[in-house]
Amino acid sequence: MPAYFATSMYAFMGAPLLVILVLTLAGRKLAEKWALTVGYIVGIIQMLTSIIAIILLWQYNKASITFSQFWSIQANDGAAYFSADVFSLIALFCIGMVTFAAFYTAKTMIGKKAFQFTNLMMVMILGMNGLALVTDLFSLYVFLEITGVSSYVLISINRDNKGLEGGFKYLIMSAIASAFILVSLALIFINTGSLRYEDISAISSSWMELSNPILILVAFVFLICGFSIKSGLVPFHGWLPDAYQSAPAPVSIMLGGIVTKMVGVYAIIRIVSNLLVESDTVVNTCFMVLALMSIIYGAVAAAGQKDFKRLLGYSSISQIGYIILGVSTGNILGYIGAIFHFFNHATFKTTLFVNSAAVEQQTGLSDITKMGGLHKQMPITGTSNIIAFLSAVGIPPLAGFWSKLFIIIAVWQTNGAIIASIALVASIFTAVYFLRIQKNIFFGPVNEKFADIKEAVKGFKLTEIALSVITIGCGLLFPVLLLLLQAQGIV
Amino acid sequence: MFNALNSLITSGSGVNLLIIMIIVPALLALITIIIPKRSYFGRAILFLIATVVNLLFAISLFVGEEMTMLIPWADFGINLSLRVYDFSQFMVLAAACFAFLVALYSISFMRNKSYSGKFFFYYLITLALVNGALLANNLVVMLFFWEGLLVTLFGMTIIGNAKRPAVAMKALILNGVADLLLMFGIAITAMQAGTMAMDMIVDIPMEGLGIVGFVCMMLGAIGKAGSMPFHSWIPDAAEQAPLPFMAILPAALEKMLGIYLLVRVCLTFYDFTPGSTLSIVVMAIGAITLVLAVAMALIQKDMKKLLSYHAISQVGYMILGIGTALPVGIVGGIFHMINHVIYKCCLFLTAGSVEKQAGTTDLNKISGLGRFMPITAICFIIAALSISGVPPFNGFFSKELIFDAALESGVIFYIAAILGAFLTAASFLKLGHAAFFGPVKLPEDVREKDMMEAPGAMLLPMIVLAAFCIFFGVGNAIPLSIIQPLLGDALGGANFAGWPHSTVLVLISIGVLLLAVLNHYLGYRRTGEGIKAVDHIHYLPGLHQVYNCAEKHYFDPYNILMLLFKFISYLCFAIDRCINWIYDVLFVKTIQGATTAMKNFNSGSTSRYIAWMFTGMAFVLMMFILLL
């Protein structure tokens, strides 16, 4: 691999920092004008870079790209470097994609606060990129907090009652989660003397032989609780629907599309796959039970919601449950399914949030029971909504089918038919609440109030089409993607 | 000439005559349907040409050698395989003859009928399918043609009265059930034999699944032939379907196909021995069919319906004969099948002439037609004598063979057969007397001076068939010389040609006939009307009620089946309601309840959220403590 290639990976951390710098120096007026444009360009750059990186990894048949230090006073082999493997790059791609969607549709939604919005979004992206790239649990925590802090502020960026409420709830729960995570890191540190991924993987196979095994168990409890809060698993999920519902549209696209997945699910996958690869059935069982509860709870609760975004929040709980269920199987198939579902979820949930933003913008409402018959006026939004929800339900040609299939097969192999069938049955509930959305908003008789509504503006349309194409394309090209993943041996 | 034709077709180009037998009628059928409606003449000519061509090919097959063709097709031993040998040569020829004669008849009959085009089309398709079914040498291929006949049967039943599809449905369902059984039987047979090639399946032992396979195939075959309990659509169809259809399908081609398959099943496929339980079962079916159907025929007041019941009853004789599994019975059965097709065709055609001229076949409305239609009447009389088994007509000789076999198998069967013969004779005496003799009576809308003999094209087939009745009776050695070799070694060198060897049986038969005449005479004397000559049997105490019930279709297996289906469908409906309730009410209510509970769960209170978080933590801790 060319040496300069690793340096080019600074794009992930450098581009957003550069944007912040440039926007701050450019002066308020110019910055307000160009901020959103620059924002989605960052998204595009990130998508392109990650795709190129994946292709190069494949080309050179390497497991990961590693970074040297940012600066070097004295080379130290304990250096906290960054590293990007295929899973990181998929996550980075998702971040870029959702960033693009959020910025591209933000223009009409965010208005005068473009400058501050862009700056905080850049911080958030930095946080998530860092999450994807770090190789050290403590650094993971640092970037977790960066992402968190910027999301609290972004949720309450309008300083209205709703946003502040959602932001504060998220902040409190998240702060507790961070504290829990840190406790568990400290306890792990007592046992290993390091928090780097490869060092802590030592505890996976033989935690009983460590110096303080009881503390490791306590650490596991705190770890599970902390990350369950961050990813919103039932019963740690209280903040999630509130935060999703209260956030301004572009921020909820970001939150629902990627943030929760990065701070919670990505971290869980990383830790479980590094820490507990073939070990603890206890941790896996815990995650499995929590995941099942989330799947059922999220789906059932979503069926009774009125607010579009809140409904999507519950749906996220359910879908995150599927991802964690895949992870909890602890076998390769489950990981592939989880990672692919991670990607799919980013795609279709972003589509749905974009749609919710589009509908909200056009009608001024987010209560789905008051709408109806919008499919005629907003055909692209309606169609992309159908594609997205079919993918979420897991209908064959679409991408969501494959990931769910893999997860359920993996669950079947490791945990037996009963749990797999519970997951399958919950899938029907998924169909129920999505059909409810579709029926209430897009089908049925046209509400007279909305007789003169038009299709959403160009930004929305383009994003919806692009994301739908990704959903369908990934479904059709799934075997190729699978080959790629296998070639990397990441999963 | 036919040899030349045969060799011309089979040699050189590689096109096989066997496949031509199937393709040519089907192709001509397609051409028939695209000919414009106005040019009835062109259509009719083409239709006739098609049957003539078919007849020519059949003759050239008949004079040709035994041959086989095989085109590998699907896997699992399913090949497009056709074979012609002595039996199928004969059957194909017979089918072609009848098809030609009935076609000639129907050209005249169908004139001015709106559905003539469809009729010709279905007729030719039927012919192609019958040829295919007779020539098939692979069970699946045979099943294909066999099932195809179901479609044309439905089509032909429905074209006359598209607005009342009940009869067509009935025909379809009853035949469908029979075909389903056949399909099942074929599956088992193929499994037992390990092959689907029909010429390779020989003497499957009658044990275990073999019995099931035999019974299924046998039921499928006799179902096609129209035996009980698959019979009840025939009388209904007789009332409504076009008459040539009755003459060609239920009376002729279906009988031939059904008996052909029954013979093959009993003679070659399965190890079917005289005196075995299954033999008695088959004979019982035959005996019951023949007695019950003829008893029903006795009281009919409509010519077509009466004939159709006879069509069922005569099948009983054939099944009885074949069911004995004795050489004499099987030869008798096959011979009777040929004879039956001849005289029953002839009878139906005379009924058609009557319908054409008088506008109805209801015996209450017509009488003394012999004065206007002498040739028809003569043909009718010959065929009636033949079916009643009067020497020296053909029916007599085949019936005697069956009587012989029945007596050998069991006296009870013989008595049933004799009873059948008595009732047959009685009902035909009644029919002939009522329709063609006695005082002239015509429907109100037909004037006496308009009544005249049927046109020549209709008379010719009748005359030919009547002639065959006599010819096959007097010269019974000719058909028997073709039939007897079919049995091969089983025959044991016996020859049933000529006068029946058992004089006692002949005397009994003649006695029974005389009894029938006496019965008719007494009945006629009592009531003074030919049509009421058998009323004393009809209104016999006890029997009368049974007849009433039968007339109301209480014994119709179709109705019983439908009743059963109604019950099942009601049951399904109830279950469906129940499931519906579960989905519509229980499910929705449960989900609503659950959703409400979960909404309360997320009350918006931060402390509540944190409390739930603690619950979760406690839960995880519990899991750790429990699982470690």
Added chain:
Amino acid sequence: MSILNIAILITAALLILTGLYMLINTHNMIKIIIAIEIVVKAVTLILAFAGYVTGQYAVVEAFIITMIVIEVVVAVVAAGIAVNVYKNKGNMDVSELKKLKG
């Protein structure tokens, strides 16, 4: 120092408990933030103890410093949100933040 080790861990546990108890039972946003700070203190204690146990003092020192910086920022953001809630509603009662529910 075995008793001391255990004393540190138990103190940390009790501190966390105190913080969480306070978190649930108070309705005042400022006090909620104080509660979180108490939990963070406990975490700092455990981290320092981890360094002491493993002898990796320097690494843990780096952790603690980073963590302090992060917690200050979190506290600032929380205080900022609290102030804004106060500006909108006139008080800082977290039990009135119940608009989002269901």
Added chain:
Amino acid sequence: MQTVIMFICLAVMLIASVAAAMLWSRITAAMCLALTSVSLAVILFILHAPWAALFELSVCAGLVTVIFASTISMTREYRQPDGTPSEYHVRFAPLPFILILVGVVLVAVVLISGFDVNITATESTTAVDTFKEVFWNTRQADILGQIIIILAGAFAVAILFKESTKE
């Protein structure tokens, strides 16, 4: 000597935090938190983390207290969310008992199970890594994170503390 100071500091920390929880006044609670921080700083110093102690003292005891103080001064509450002091104290009365109970249970568990923390520190590990080297060389990602989070804090302050222009 160090052990005694440690115990005293732990006790002070615990008592101060319980006081922070139980006292009704917000400003007093903030002060108690500062006291907790100070004693934590001492503990950190004893546990070989002088730089961390310094940060704890200056940032947590100093800066955070200032933030609390200014926030409290910005928000004068006319209606107390927690009700009157007596109501508040009733709500928090179980806390000391719970703490004592849990403490006793934990001590009992430790005594019964014979649980002990195994010290794995060796002389070599302590000798090699000095704080400066470790912090600047091996924790570069964290430093980057610190820079970013301070940026985030700055933006947050810019958004949340800006005087809202009444439209």
